[in-house]
Amino acid sequence: MAYDFSSLSHNEFEDLARDLIGREIDKRFEAFAEGPDDAMDGRHALADGDIVLQAKHYYRSGFSALKSKMKNERAAIDGLAPTRYILVTSASLTPNNKTVLAEIVGPALQTPGDIFGPGDLNALLRKYPEVEKAHQKLWAQSTPVLKSVIKEAFEEALAKPGPVPPVLANLLPTAQGPAPGAAVEPAKRDTIFLLKASPIDDEFALWLAPKLEAEGYRVFADILTLQPGDKWRRQVNQALQYRAVKVLLVWRDATLADQHLQDDLDIALEVAKEIDDPRFIIPLRLEQGKKVKGLGDAMPVDFVRGWGEGVDGLLDALQRQKIPRSGSPAVIDPNWEIFRRRGAVPLINQAERLTSNWLRAAEAPDVIRYYESIGAIDSRLLDRAVEQFKYPCTLQSAGFITFADQTEVDMAFASAGRFRMKHEVPLLDFVNKGFPKLGIERQVASNLVIAMIKKAWFAFCREKGFVEYHYSNAIGFHASAAQVRTGQRIPWGRQGDQRSSMLRNVAKGHIWQFGVTAMPYFWPFWHLKLKARVLFSVDNNTPAGLDIEDAKKLHRLRRSVCKGWRNKQWHGRMLAFLELLSGESPNIRLTLARDAELVIDAAPMLFTSPVSTALPDVLDAEEEEADISTLGRPENDDEADA
Incomplete structure (x- = not known):
């Protein structure tokens, strides 16, 4: 809208002129009280002189009256001797009018461009709309400005929705509430949704999602919003409706009892009907439990036997069902790791004694x-x-x-x-x-x-009768059938509560034998560092079993049989092995010559951590062998590897 400034009084026009010209030349002008202006309605003081602004509101009088007035003020302008003189008027001006005014004003006017007429002022108002809004009488009759002001007032009065997390916002439909008749492009279904309960399934989600992303799939779970409540429930449901290509449902009783998951599952079942995909929902069974209402006899992906085996089956199913994935290098969302760190184990400002796998050298x-x-x-x-x-x-x-x-x-x-x-x-x-x-x-x-x-270590272990096995880069020594019976417990922990652990037993049709590899180190002090090893032989109903030469098979057995062993079980077997190694002596003596020995402490070194964790320590002696794969012979011999 082009203003003629007729709604403004002389003083209001002067205020507008100071604000507009001040914004344009980035200077603040002083304002003066009403009365004789002495050819000056605004001033900006400088060290070498002043910038003077004068406003002439001659909308009704026109150019002739303005020209006459300026002739009368020439002497006052010369007396001010400003470094720059700026004239602002509401009188309509032509280029020739500006030239005439420039001659009248004299040398104080540096250029005719310092004469601002109505057209110039309207251009500045478009450039600086905030100045326009600040002068209410100017736009009181302007419909566009009124609409803008009213809209802003309503937006401030209404409750503002919180910002949607970017990872979720990227999944929301691009067109929401389109104008009547407007064409809306359907959202691309390219995202695998993981339906889970919080926080019981968080660990599984943080393990599974990055592995799917590493294969090129796009994955979303509510854990990415980093909010455990319902704050983003509506947006999550909307993204599920428009962007889900498959839904992975965590299947265990505790998960299915969660009401939020049931709500999401109802939406997923509706989407499956709309897109006519009977395999839209893929159950991931983490434990044996009740059937899922609405899925009938849908075949689940089995994670009960192992998460690694389960993810292999899931990837195979996604590939066979031709689920789209990125052809470019895989990108794993950093939010998975961020959330994992947020849920990390808290530290307690309390010292804790830790048992190491170091045996310190006492004499050399x-x-x-x-x-x-x-x-x-x-x-x-x-x-x-x-x-x-x-x-x-x-x-x-x-x-x-x-x-x-x-x-x-x-x-x-x-x-x-x-x-x-x-x-x-x-x-x-x-x-x-x-x-x-x-x-x-x-x-x-x-x-x-x-x-x-x-x-010297090799000679010592051979003399004791341990089983020697050459690994790819080291030699390990294992408890032999002559030393320990299958299933026999070796006591350890004489200085505290006495405990016991097995060094040989049967699992999945094979005899496992615990052992160690020892490596000498001189820093930060002389010691032997022990590495746990497990060797297998085929259980043929003999004490030692039948040796296995296939290194790959031995590796598979270590991954399958030992995957359930917890830290305390490894720790107990290490201490039991040292008891077997040292016998009644508190030391292990490695002979270097007839009169030269390296004496090693048989008990591992204890370290003190300045902090501890909040993890519970609930294992007792009876739970040392809680893993069923390490107890007795399997009832079903069919479990033995071929």
């Missing part, structure tokens, strides 16, 4: 020795003597490195030649610094000693 030899040959030697005989030497020994240059003394060396290596001890090096210096005289760097020296300790 003081020195390590280098022997050099005297005269001619037969290298083949030397190699054989080193190989047959009962203690750790390694060839180096023209001799060998060992912990043995001179007498022991003379007896063991007499067939290969004569040798004398040339260097006796402190063991710690050798490990930490190497031995430059022999060209042995620190890392090489450290590796040599580690290899010698491992050789």
Whole structure:
């Protein structure tokens, strides 16, 4: 709307002029009281002079009266000597009118562009609508402005809906409440909806959803709104109606008892009828339970036997039903991880004792020795003597490195030649610094000693009668049938409550044998780090069973039989193994030479954590073997692997 400014008084026009020109040149003008203006209705003070604004409301008088008035004010303008003079008027002006006014005003007017007529003012009002709204008498008769003001007032008065989470907003229909006759493009059904109850199914949802997204599927669950209540119930239902290509229903009694899930399920059943898809809802059975009302005899995906097996079946079903998935690289929504962290186990500001898998070295030899040959030697005989030497020994240059003394060396290596001890090096210096005289760097020296300790460990375990198995990158030793009967419990925990755990038993037609791999470390102190191992043999009704040579089958058995073992079960078996390993002694003595031993504590090191968690500790001695796969022989021999 173009204003002629007739509704404004002289003072109101001056206020409007100051506001508009101030916004345009980004300056604030001073306002003065009513009365003689001395050729100045507004002023902005500068260090080198003032910017002066003058407003002439000559809507009815016209250009002639304005020209006459400006001639009378020329002297006052020159007296102000402003750095810039701006004239604003409501009188209609032509380009020639502005030129005439510029000559009258004189040098204070820098350019005719500093003369603003009605057309210029209307252009500024369109540019700065907030100035227009601020001058109520200006737009009192303007219908568009009135509508805008009334609309804003209603929006402020009405309750504003909260912002919908972006992950949900992206699923809502693009056109809601279209105008009559408007064409609305149907929403694309490309999203798998996971119907679950909160919070009992949150763990399963956080496990399953990222795996589906990794396969290229688009997945949504109410957990993504990060709200446990009903805040987004209407929007979730709307997205379910328009965007769901399949609905995955978590099937267990506690889930089906949730009223919100029942409401969502009713909507899903209606959608299934509308799109004529009898397999629209895919039940995911997490436990045996009641039938789902409305699904009849729908075949569920079985997650009872294992989540890993269940997701394989689900992916196969989705592929066979040709559910659309992204062809571009998979993108996993970060909100799954964000929610998982929000539900992380809370910490308690209370110290907690933790049992490690480290066995600390209590004693070690003081020195390590280098022997050099005297005269001619037969290298083949030397190699054989080193190989047959009962203690750790390694060839180096023209001799060998060992912990043995001179007498022991003379007896063991007499067939290969004569040798004398040339260097006796402190063991710690050798490990930490190497031995430059022999060209042995620190890392090489450290590796040599580690290899010698491992050789002593192997000899110790073999002497005790443990079963030896060569894994891809290490050697493990397992409880043998000669040491432990199948199903026999080994007591441990003498310093506290006595407990017991099994080291050998039968599960799924196979005998499992618990064992360990030991690796020496020097940092932050000397210790052996133990890694738990489980070896299997076919149960052929003999104590030891039939060995399995297929490494892949052994791997499958470890994944299936041991998946139900909890941390306390692994912990108990480790301590029982150490009891079997050390016997009545509190130490494990690894022989490095006749008079040199590495003494290892048989009890694992205890560490203190400065904080603990809120997790309950409910396992007792009887629950140590609660997993049915580790108790006795399976009733159904058909469970045995082929």
